[in-house]
Amino acid sequence: MGLIARALELDGVATTLTSWNAGVTRLTMPPRATFTRLARGATLGRPGDAAQQLRVLEATLALLAQDAPVVPVSLDEHVDP
Amino acid sequence: MEIFEDRANWAATFRIGWLAHYQRTGETDFKQYNRPKNNTAPAGSGVDLRRSRLVLISSAGGYIPATQAPFDAPNPLGDYSIRLLPVTTPLAAIAYAHDHYDHAAVIADPQVLLPLEHLAALEHNGTIGELASNVISFMGYQPDVGRVIDELIPAIYRAVQAEEAQAALLVPS
Numbered sequence: 001m002g003l004i005a006r007a008l009e010l011d012g013v014a015t016t017l018t019s020w021n022a023g024v025t026r027l028t029m030p031p032r033a034t035f036t037r038l039a040r041g042a043t044l045g046r047p048g049d050a051a052q053q054l055r056v057l058e059a060t061l062a063l064l065a066q067d068a069p070v071v072p073v074s075l076d077e078h079v080d081p
Numbered sequence: 082m083e084i085f086e087d088r089a090n091w092a093a094t095f096r097i098g099w100l101a102h103y104q105r106t107g108e109t110d111f112k113q114y115n116r117p118k119n120n121t122a123p124a125g126s127g128v129d130l131r132r133s134r135l136v137l138i139s140s141a142g143g144y145i146p147a148t149q150a151p152f153d154a155p156n157p158l159g160d161y162s163i164r165l166l167p168v169t170t171p172l173a174a175i176a177y178a179h180d181h182y183d184h185a186a187v188i189a190d191p192q193v194l195l196p197l198e199h200l201a202a203l204e205h206n207g208t209i210g211e212l213a214s215n216v217i218s219f220m221g222y223q224p225d226v227g228r229v230i231d232e233l234i235p236a237i238y239r240a241v242q243a244e245e246a247q248a249a250l251l252v253p254s
Contacts, residue, residue: 001138001140001221001251001253002117002119003084003085003117003226003229003230003234004138004229004233004234004237004251005249005251006082006084006085006119006122006123007084007230007234007237007238008237008238008241008249009123009124009125010082010084010123010125011238012125013241013246013247013248013249014125014126014127014128014133014247014248014249015125015248015249015250015251016248016249016250016251017250017251017252017253018252019253021253024116025253027116027117027118027119028117028118028119029118029119029120029121029122029123030122031122031123031124031125039186040182040183040254041182041183041184041185041186041187041193041194041254042186042187042193042194043193043194043252043253043254044192044193044194044196044252045193046186046193047186047189047190047193048189048190050192050199053192053193053196053199054199057196057199057200057203057250058203058208060250061130061135061203061208061209061250064127064128064130064133064248065127065128065129065130066127067124067125067126067127068122068123068124068125068126068127069121069122069123069124069125
């Protein structure tokens with residue numbers, strides 16, 4: 001996803017992403033990103049936890065207001081409640 | 082600024098390492114896989130999301146079984162194609178062809194990967210100016226970064242242009 005974000009940003013589309021896999025995603029140097037401690041297969045939050053999913057979404061979308069590159073933001077979002 | 086700063090060296094190590102091992106044994110060995118790395122993030126202007134069209138890009142392998150072929154999920158070399166999912170598609174009408182994550186969560190609650198209802202609510206309350214008509218969907222198992230750059234990214238780029246989106250949200254699986 002980081003390479004796709006870079007490609008679109010270079011073509012003038014503002015991009016943002018969120019990832020539970022900060023180690024791999026950070027290597028690609030995306031323009032804007034949030035990192036969580038959520039799980040593979042549940043990137044935005046726990047199933048049924050709409051509040052958590054919205055927190056992750058809104059924090060990730062908020063980065064679009066900033067010019068890139070943006071220092072990645074670590075969110076305090078975990079698999080366990 | 083390149084999408085991938087060290088593509089030539091990466092391709093060489095991929096060919097003689099991961100790909101050669103696969104061609105010799107028929108097995109994938111990610112201990113031999115060299116993750117793509119860059120040194121610098123690209124610059125770009127921010128946008129006012131309240132006045133922008135946002136496109137969702139998902140690597141969860143989502144497709145619509147009633148009208149679309151699934152991704153080639155079992156292929157050890159990956160699938161570099163895309164599907165377009167209208168944002169009005171009921172979540173229950175979407176299936177997932179992707180063999181590299183546990184589907185339990187997305188089956189229990191599709192919005193953990195494909196937040197169509199959340200994004201519609203954010204559009205309704207004005208946080209997002211407008212949602213693009215389609216989600217750009219692909220299956221995020223693609224070991225050959227050269228094919229990502231030469232096949233997948235151009236297809237995504239064309240789809241983003243067709244949607245006339247000024248902003249993109251990327252949600253990996």
